[in-house]
Amino acid sequence: MKRSEFLYLSGMGAGALMLPNLDAFARHIDPLEALDGMDVKLKKALADVALNTAKSKGASYADVRIGRYLNQFVATRETRVQGVANTESFGVGIRVIANGCWGFASSNLVTKEDIAKTAERAVAVAKANAKIQGSPVQLAPQKGLGEVSWKSPIERNAFEVPVKEKVELLLQTNGIAMAGGASFINSAIFAVNEQKYFASTDGSYIDQDIHRIYPQFNITKIDRATGKFDTIKSSSTPMGMSYDYLEPKAESKVGGIVTRYKDRYDILADVKEVTAKVDEKMKAKSVEPGKWDVVLDPSHLWLTIHESVGHPTELDRVLGYEANYAGTSFLTLDRMNSKKFNFGNKHVNIVADKLQKNSLGAVGYDDEGVPCKKWDLVKEGILVNFQATRDQAHMIGLNESQGCSYAQSWADVQFQRMPNVSLQPGKEKMSVDDMIKNVEKGIYIIGDGSFSIDQQRYNFQFGGQMFYEIKEGKIVGMLRDVAYQSNTQEFWNACGGVCDESDYRLGGAFNDGKGQPSQSNAVSHGSSTARFNGVNVINTARKI
CATH class of the missing domain: 3.30.2290 (PmbA/TldD fold)
Incomplete structure (x- = not known):
């Protein structure tokens, strides 16, 4: 070079x-x-x-x-x-x-x-x-x-769009944030083919x-009088789409406290709304630690699903093949289809799906030439399957691969990688407003933030972007310094309900790392907003 x-x-x-x-x-x-x-x-x-x-x-x-x-x-x-x-x-x-x-x-x-x-x-x-x-x-x-x-199934190839057009869109985004009082803003568009x-x-x-x-931005505001500052990032998510994702449609918006997006994204509307939210976040009161019901938006819950469900159901982790680097799993083969082990309660139905439209993991065939498909991982709280490749299938009694083989490039050997793993929507009609009405003392969490989880994917802690206090069924204001702690089994058994399909959205990551030498995998996780009862919330600003 x-x-x-x-x-x-x-x-x-x-x-x-x-x-x-x-x-x-x-x-x-x-x-x-x-x-x-x-x-x-x-x-x-x-x-x-x-x-x-x-x-x-x-x-x-x-x-x-x-x-x-x-x-x-x-x-x-x-x-x-x-x-x-x-x-x-x-x-x-x-x-x-x-x-x-x-x-x-x-x-x-x-x-x-x-x-x-x-x-x-x-x-x-x-x-x-x-x-x-x-x-x-x-x-x-x-x-x-x-x-x-x-x-x-793309409509407009991002690589056909002139760089000039992308630069102009990003600088226009930045201009809206600066006009709204942002001290700093970074924005970017990432495209992969x-x-x-x-x-x-x-x-x-x-x-x-x-x-x-993956279009994104990150805004920082500083209160010059007090020296306090805060940040919020965009409401976008990486998608298995191309430039059509940045060409919004009205029906792609999900209303609420903060506008969320499904299969199209309005970056200019988002930056205007998010910029105003930073002021509210800076002035928010610090959370009181203790037991709270947490209502988790899909923009947040995707990461919890990724770490506490996606990774522990990877068969190579279960077998100890990844122990030296990526870790192991608290799940063992004897827990599959066991009525004595409840991964979660009856609300918890989680599927793996390599065909999900617009998802990061959507392909027709995996890197072993296996046609991709959808299958259950957790059904009504019971662990019913793992993620396997052709040379692993016989280990869990399967007659065929589930199509989970992937290599990040031609130079890397393919091995078992996570498919899209998603929480299924509730079957009964329930909006986010309906869910919040039934919460006496809770926190509504939007966006992903810091996280920590042990090498068996069991004990964990998650933060977020925005936190709203719920009191007697109503949003009463924003909180700050929020994180919640639990373990995987306790958490999924505390699920108090999942909103219906109308609220279902995808989140995901471009760069899920695993393997030695390490490889990167793009994967999505979908859900509707879900409630978890009696979760331990800590104050991240207080010294222990």
């Missing part, structure tokens, strides 16, 4: 850290280059070289992923542009089973000759690993799918075009 390139990248600040797949082979490109594609016939011909070479060298199974990963971010602060970056990473990853063991190799050289060499190397790795392997790999059967494709081609010796040739986007 040239010194100028290093300075350019390092100067991008925190925004670059949000981008997945910014690997060592990524190169900077002109935005127009992002629109170039690769002919699917050429990808198939290259994939066949890998599969045929692997079989000729002794592999009993092989799959190949040819990937092109595009990332763009545009970042601004107040009246100036902080940075614009467009990167492309292109290469091939080949995974094989030889002598009953996995082997993997990758290359950024995508010619027939180099792919053949990479396949040979993958088989050599597998044979070397087999010398110390215990039990041979057992793959769940997967019927070959032939030539198929899947594409994110994964062009992935998968082929395997099972007979599948799968071409996928996946899009994700």
